[in-house]
Amino acid sequence: MPTEKLLCEKFGVSRAVIREAISRLKADGCVTTRQGSGAYVAARPGQGSFRLLHGPSPSATIPTDEISNVFELRCLVETGAAERAALRRTPADLARMREALARMDDALATESDAVGDDDAFHVAIAAATHNPHIERFQAFMGRQFSDSRAPTWSGEGHRSGRVRQAQAEHARIFDAIACGDADAARTAAQTHLVCAARRLGLDPLRWGNERLEWAP
Missing domain, CATH: 1.20.120.530 (GntR ligand-binding domain-like)
Incomplete structure (x- = not known):
């Protein structure tokens, strides 16, 4: 994936926002991270982890x-x-x-x-x-x-x-x-x-x- 700096410039957001987005993608098994190398799209997105969906945010009403x-x-x-x-x-x-x-x-x-x-x-x-x-x-x-x-x-x-x-x-x-x-x-x-x-x-x-x- 592009570096955090490039992603910040592309979407006009702070590094904190980019890091949170990557963290969520990692939790969903969509990306992997390597120390000193960056983030990579997972070989099998979504299959490396499992969680129940609770809506877009922790405070969201569960259907x-x-x-x-x-x-x-x-x-x-x-x-x-x-x-x-x-x-x-x-x-x-x-x-x-x-x-x-x-x-x-x-x-x-x-x-x-x-x-x-x-x-x-x-x-x-x-x-x-x-x-x-x-x-x-x-x-x-x-x-x-x-x-x-x-x-x-x-x-x-x-x-x-x-x-x-x-x-x-x-x-x-x-x-x-x-x-x-x-x-x-x-x-x-x-x-x-x-x-x-x-x-x-x-x-x-x-x-x-x-x-x-x-x-x-």
Whole structure:
């Protein structure tokens, strides 16, 4: 790519603007940078990284369709992880999940935010699969999934009862995993995601899976 100086002259902007643009292109996997050499168009643009789209800026309103797509992705990832965790969990894995649940219980009692603990609970489930790729994927995507959990742990989420409902669903997922019941764990995880989506006014049936119809 042209040097920062040439790009500044061409577009009439400061170096800070050019550097921010290149940083975003790099985050999207469209360019690579080499120390002392400059920026280069990636050989396979967009395939070197993955992130969920949240609009043109962090403060932008996320479209409803995009939130629904996030929940569909969460359903695919988290139901499979719960199922395998039930088959492979160890006492240490259960202790890790139990600790995250306890922190969320405290947040429920004090009406405080526990998005991070919610993330930690789901990462603990992924870790219990003892497949490092599943755990790493869940940890990476946890930063993306956090936005979809935030409304539950907001002040409105506490006042409306969303937090209490979600925590009861978390407990059912944990109980199924602790009992080693893979089918129940998968069902509990699916029910949690379907109910969470509906609490936010989304329609899980648009995911195209008729088996979701039974979920309360």
